Amino acid sequence: MSRECTLDVNGSLTTLQVAPSARLIDVLRDNLGLTGTKEGCGNGECGSCTVLLEGRPVNACLLIALEVEGRAITTIEGLLGPGGKLSPVQQAFVEAGGIQCGFCTPGMIMSATALLEANPAPTDAEIRDALVGNLCRCTGYTQIIESVRAAAVRLGTGDRPEAPR
Amino acid sequence: MTPFDYHRPETLAEAFRIAGEIPGARYVAGGTDVLVRIRSGRERPNALISLGRIDTLARLELGSVTRIGARATIGQVLDHPELTSAYPLLAQAARPFGSTQVRNLATVGGNLCNASPAADMAPVLLALDARVEIEGPQGTREVPLDAFFKGPGQTDLAPREVLTTIVLEPPGPDARSCFLRKSRVGMDIALTSVAAHLQLADDRLTRVRIAAGAVAPCPLRLRAVEDLLEGRTVEPGLLDEAARLAASEIAPITDIRASANYRRRLTRTLVRRAVAAACEESR
Ligand SMILES: Cc1cc2nc3c(=O)[nH]c(=O)nc-3n(C[C@H](O)[C@H](O)[C@H](O)COP(=O)(O)OP(=O)(O)OC[C@H]3O[C@@H](n4cnc5c(N)ncnc54)[C@H](O)[C@@H]3O)c2cc1C
Ligand code: FES
Ligand code: FES
Numbered sequence: 001m002s003r004e005c006t007l008d009v010n011g012s013l014t015t016l017q018v019a020p021s022a023r024l025i026d027v028l029r030d031n032l033g034l035t036g037t038k039e040g041c042g043n044g045e046c047g048s049c050t051v052l053l054e055g056r057p058v059n060a061c062l063l064i065a066l067e068v069e070g071r072a073i074t075t076i077e078g079l080l081g082p083g084g085k086l087s088p089v090q091q092a093f094v095e096a097g098g099i100q101c102g103f104c105t106p107g108m109i110m111s112a113t114a115l116l117e118a119n120p121a122p123t124d125a126e127i128r129d130a131l132v133g134n135l136c137r138c139t140g141y142t143q144i145i146e147s148v149r150a151a152a153v154r155l156g157t158g159d160r161p162e163a164p165r
Numbered sequence: 166m167t168p169f170d171y172h173r174p175e176t177l178a179e180a181f182r183i184a185g186e187i188p189g190a191r192y193v194a195g196g197t198d199v200l201v202r203i204r205s206g207r208e209r210p211n212a213l214i215s216l217g218r219i220d221t222l223a224r225l226e227l228g229s230v231t232r233i234g235a236r237a238t239i240g241q242v243l244d245h246p247e248l249t250s251a252y253p254l255l256a257q258a259a260r261p262f263g264s265t266q267v268r269n270l271a272t273v274g275g276n277l278c279n280a281s282p283a284a285d286m287a288p289v290l291l292a293l294d295a296r297v298e299i300e301g302p303q304g305t306r307e308v309p310l311d312a313f314f315k316g317p318g319q320t321d322l323a324p325r326e327v328l329t330t331i332v333l334e335p336p337g338p339d340a341r342s343c344f345l346r347k348s349r350v351g352m353d354i355a356l357t358s359v360a361a362h363l364q365l366a367d368d369r370l371t372r373v374r375i376a377a378g379a380v381a382p383c384p385l386r387l388r389a390v391e392d393l394l395e396g397r398t399v400e401p402g403l404l405d406e407a408a409r410l411a412a413s414e415i416a417p418i419t420d421i422r423a424s425a426n427y428r429r430r431l432t433r434t435l436v437r438r439a440v441a442a443a444c445e446e447s448r
Contacts, residue, residue: 001170020171023200043201044267045352056240056269062200063270064193066171067217111265132351133264 005069009034010078018065025049025060028075036076036106040135047134050107051075057114059133076106079113088154089113089147098147100138108134112148121152166204170212177221177327180214181302184325187212192327194236195270197263198279222274222329227251231333235274239263239286242273251336254289254360257344261285264352274328277313280320280383283354287314287384289344291376292360293333301326314383337372339364343442345435346378349422355379356423359411359435361443368398370444375407375436380415380428387414390436399444407440408433 002017009032016031025042028034028051040046042061049060052074079087086094089112099105108131115122115130122130127148128141136144172190174180184190190212193199202208216222222236227247239259242248249256262268262285276286277297287310295310302325310331313321322328336342346358358378364371373394375387390407397403417428 001168003171019168021166021168023166042204044197044263047264047266050266053269057266058269059266062196062267064171064196064200064213064215066173067196067215114265130265133266 003066005066007032007065007068007073008070009073010075011072020064020066022065023061024051024063024065024068024073027065028060028073034075034077038103038106040103045133045135046104047107047111047131048104050110050134052110052114055114055117057111057133074110076109079109087113089116089151092151092154093144093147096143096147096150098139098144104134104136104138108136108144112151115148116152116155120155122148124149167206167209169203169210172212172214173218174214175218175220177219177300177329180216180219180327181325183212183214185302187214190214192216192278194272194275194278195238197267197271198275198281216274216327222327224330229335231335233273233331233333235277235328235330236272237274238269239271239273239276240265240268243268252289252293252333252342254293254342254344254362255286257342258285258289258346258358258360261346261348261351273331277310277331278320278322278328280314280316280318281354282317282381282383283358283379284384285346285355285358285378288358288360288376288378289362290331290333291384291386292342292344292362292374293336294362294374296332297328298330298332299326300329305329307332311386314385316382336362337364339366341365341443341446343439343446345439345442347431347435353422357417357428357431357435359432359439361436361439363394363440363443365444370394370397370399375411375440377411377415377432377436380417380432382416385415387411387436389414394440399440404437404440408437411436 005018006015038048040048044059044062051060172183191210193213194216222234224234226232239262243259276284342362344360346355360376363373373391375390378384389410412429412433417425419425
């Protein structure tokens with residue numbers, strides 16, 4: 001039992017056969033080879049599977065692939081610029097040390113990217129709030145918050161002084 | 166996950182037809198409850214019928230009455246300035262709801278139809294005297310939200326029926342409100358929650374509505390508390406009495422999150438604080 005489905009991922013359309021119960025995360029990783037998106041809990045709690053659906057962060061483990069047929073999906077791979085250049089948010093995570101094992105990183109970056117799109121100069125409280133659905137077992141979050149703050153500066157929009165540590 | 170078939174009807178009529186043809190099929194809106202249950206094996210439907218392509222279910226209209234389509238997401242409610250300024254309770258319940266990702270998927274209708282005693286939109290919509298419109302193969306009917314919940318996971322919906330719209334009256338000229346919710350950490354469901362909505366004019370409380378979540382098999386209105394407060398002037402003695410009465414109207418259970426006794430004490434405190442905060446709120 002499989003169904004034809006045309007997905008709009010990172011700006012390109014792909015038509016493929018999917019099982020009706022296949023989740024978006026399954027199709028991204030297993031059919032499209034986009035393994036940047038990670039599956040942690042599979043229950044909507046950890047955020048490692050975060051992708052953007054029409055610009056808004058959602059859990060790819062809670063979406064049936066057929067449900068999002070034809071709607072614009074962005075994954076971590078879709079943030080890269082020409083020649084594989086890291087996006088400003090990606091670059092900020094590298095430089096500010098917001099990455100340790102890296103498992104939570106793609107989800108964190110997708111959530112942070114959506115936040116900065118909607119709110120170019122967030123306060124630390126707003127950053128924490130936007131990342132409530134993204135768990136990290138390594139960093140203790142401090143450097144992740146710093147990465148998002150640095151990304152806001154990088155995007156040329158964050159004009160606040162560094163918060164005291 | 167046990168495999169299931171997936172249907173994407175574009176009209177309610179088509180949804181009813183599919184539901185009639187496949188016994189064991191289940192509706193799905195945002196999927197944030199259903200998919201978690203399927204994955205854990207607690208539910209094994211042979212097919213899901215998505216409400217995602219039935220656009221009439223996603224309308225949000227403010228007018229002589231307010232109509233919230235059942236498929237509006239929690240995020241859409243939060244991002245609707247006219248709606249949240251007319252009904253601050255909706256924003257207070259939507260803001261701490263899950264995470265950004267969950268709010269972008271979870272629907273208001275799904276929250277009610279799932280009928281968890283802890284569902285966050287339930288107490289605020291009860292306090293706002295919401296009615297729900299239900300459509301099925303036999304036609305359309307409207308029930309007060311108060312009569313919609315029948316038990317944990319149980320509602321007034323007949324097998325093929327769909328909740329289409331949540332209907333709210335205008336908030337009232339002297340409306341005051343407050344929603345308080347206690348959970349252990351972010352992203353956790355409520356241990357107990359209390360919503361208060363009332364009119365305050367000349368120091369007198371009228372049209373008092375108090376509802377509580379996670380303290381009984383269903384989200385419920387605390388009618389004895391409402392009756393006590395109706396027509397009265399707020400003073401500390403009255404709030405004490407309201408708090409005591411609230412504790413006697415609920416039937417909390419002990420579970421992994423909290424003991425029944427703790428929930429009872431919490432309800433007392435939250436009722437007192439919610440009514441006091443509603444009265445102090447300036448509009
Ligand atoms: C990580 C996480 C955090 C969460 N946090 C919260 C929280 O803070 N507060 C809270 O209250 N909940 C929370 N939830 C639970 C859930 O997100 C909500 O209950 C949500 O509103 C359910 O809506 P849905 O559209 O996803 O429902 P679905 O899963 O699609 O459906 C739920 C049930 O309702 C039925 N249904 C849905 N829509 C209709 C309709 N229009 N007509 C008839 N039947 C219908 C379905 O058949 C199913 O039985 C959380 C869930 C997760 C995974
Ligand atoms: S894998 Fe989707 S939220 Fe954890
Ligand atoms: S860096 Fe390891 S989980 Fe976040």
